[in-house]
Amino acid sequence: METLKKNMGHPYHLVKLSPWPICLSFSLFLFFISVIYMFKYKNNMFMYISISLTGILLYCWFKDILKESCEGFHSKKVKMGFKFGMFLFIISEFFFFISIFWGYFHVYLTPEIDLGIVFDKIKGIDLMKKFPLSLINTTLLLTSGFLAHYSYDKLKEKEFNESKYALLVSFLLGMLFSMIQLYEYYESSFTITDSVYGSLFYFITGFHGLHVLVGSMYLFVNWYTYDYCKIYYGGEIGLYLALWYWHFV
Numbered sequence: 001m002e003t004l005k006k007n008m009g010h011p012y013h014l015v016k017l018s019p020w021p022i023c024l025s026f027s028l029f030l031f032f033i034s035v036i037y038m039f040k041y042k043n044n045m046f047m048y049i050s051i052s053l054t055g056i057l058l059y060c061w062f063k064d065i066l067k068e069s070c071e072g073f074h075s076k077k078v079k080m081g082f083k084f085g086m087f088l089f090i091i092s093e094f095f096f097f098i099s100i101f102w103g104y105f106h107v108y109l110t111p112e113i114d115l116g117i118v119f120d121k122i123k124g125i126d127l128m129k130k131f132p133l134s135l136i137n138t139t140l141l142l143t144s145g146f147l148a149h150y151s152y153d154k155l156k157e158k159e160f161n162e163s164k165y166a167l168l169v170s171f172l173l174g175m176l177f178s179m180i181q182l183y184e185y186y187e188s189s190f191t192i193t194d195s196v197y198g199s200l201f202y203f204i205t206g207f208h209g210l211h212v213l214v215g216s217m218y219l220f221v222n223w224y225t226y227d228y229c230k231i232y233y234g235g236e237i238g239l240y241l242a243l244w245y246w247h248f249v
Contacts, residue, residue: 012075012077012078015068018061018064020057020060020061020064021061023057024054024057024058024061027050027053027054027057028054030046030050030053031047031050031051031054033046033050034046034047034049034050035047058217062221062225065238066225066238069237069238074237079237082237082241083237083240083241086241086244086245087244090244090245090248093211093248094248096207097204097207097208100200100203100204100207101204103200104200104204107196107200133180133183133184136180137177137180137181140173140174140176140177140180141173141174141177141212141249143173144169144170144171144173144174144177144246145170145246145247147166147167147169147170147173148166148167148170148219148239148242148243148246149243149247150163150166151163151164151166151167151170151239152236152239152240152243154166155236155239156236160226163226164223164226167219167222167223167226167239168223170219170246171216171219171220171223174212174215174216174219174246175216177212178209178212178213178216181205181209181212185202208249211248211249212249214245215242215245215246215249218242218245218246219242219246221238222238222239222242225238
């Protein structure tokens with residue numbers, strides 16, 4: 001931080017012009033367009049292309065951020081900005097999930113007459129009752145969160161090998177969660193268009209699954225770039241913020 005103050009006259013990092021924010025915005029726009037295209041024309045090709053493009057752009061952006069960290073630009077003030085930004089993001093996501101659960105409880109507690117005044121026993125829909133799979137997925141997420149926190153503690157203690165392995169296992173458990181959820185979707189007897197129950201079920205679990213995928217990617221980036229954290233000790237802010245997000249999901 002003192003070096004940054006000496007060279008720049010202030011503790012803040014003035015980022016150079018970067019193409020990644022605008023490119024990523026267009027990539028995400030193409031992704032949502034491709035999702036609509038998939039629903040209408042049953043063609044997944046454009047969605048896979050947009051996902052791949054988004055992944056490449058995120059890799060390039062993370063690489064630049066990591067380089068800035070290793071060059072000493074992430075002062076205490078900059079890290080405080082990162083933390084505040086992540087805090088605001090998590091708060092916004094929290095209220096987003098409140099809104100969709102609000103919708104669920106609204107139709108559950110006050111079902112329509114057309115549904116027989118019963119929300120979860122709609123004719124023609126076999127509700128998912130695979131309790132063991134749900135319990136396994138819950139256990140996987142809790143274990144993954146514990147291991148991610150354990151990895152951060154070991155990083156602070158400079159036990160790098162143990163920390164790196166714990167972080168890898170945490171990422172793998174997150175991916176296993178996503179695979180089991182995909183299997184549940186595949187085995188489900190109803191779709192997102194089957195009444196309000198189907199819409200809410202896939203909307204809630206789908207968005208949660210998307211957040212788990214993003215969190216898993218965040219953990220993977222920290223694991224993949226772990227050796228850079230060892231070179232520049234104090235660059236663990238990425239793992240610290242990943243923990244915030246991972247505990248949230």
